[in-house]
Amino acid sequence: MEAKTQTYFFPDDGRIPNHPEYPLVVYQNAIKNTSQAERIVTRHGWSNSWLGSVFPYHHYHSNTHEVLIAVRGEAVIQFGGEKGAVITFKTGDAVVIPAGVGHKKLSSSPDFTDLGAYPGGIQYDMKTGKPDEREEAVKQIKKAALPANDPITGKREPLLEIWVK
Incomplete structure (x- = not known):
């Protein structure tokens, strides 16, 4: 079964720049066996991974894109800043966050755990929308x-087909 994807484009809100061209890509039911999530994304060229949760404040990474995979539980995450989309993120779901797109955990189940990784293992920066x-x-x-590849499929599609139009 192929994961269903949805896209969300967020304009610059004055605090969180978001990405000027690329939308957020949400994959519902992307990974059946979430214990394999790290192995899958690493095989597809996304590394420097971590297991944990999403910070409970708006933040973004300006120097790299990021994939998040819900490996356990569920969370409600706001993407795109204060006026962005509120998305329920459940076990097996994934999201590719373009550089600059804000994200913040609003709530989660006690067991919520996600995996984050970056294309080429880039060491991400941390920005919170401060003017300076x-x-x-x-x-x-x-x-x-x-x-180089979609972190879930390991191919160009769907991610690069969506981003390179």
């Missing part, structure tokens, strides 16, 4: 390299 970080962050977002 904005100018450099906007430059970095535009320079963030396209990943």
Whole structure:
């Protein structure tokens, strides 16, 4: 069964820049055996992974894109800043967050755990929307390299087919 994808585009909200071209891509039921999540994304060129949760405040990474996979439990996450989309993220779901797109955990089940990874294992930066970080962050977002592969499928599609139109 192929994962169902949805896309969300977020404009710059003045605090969280979001990405000027790429939408957030949500994959529902992307991974059946979530114990294999790290192995799958690593095989597809996404590494520097971690297991944990999403911070409970708006933040973003200006220098890289990020994949998140819900490996246990569920969470409600807001993407795109204060006026962004509120998405329920359940075990087996994945989301590819373009550089600059804000994300914040609003609530979660006690057992919620997700895996994060980055294309090419890039060491991500951490931005929270402070005015003094904005100018450099906007430059970095535009320079963030396209990943070689979709982290879930290992192919161009669906991610690069969506992003490179």
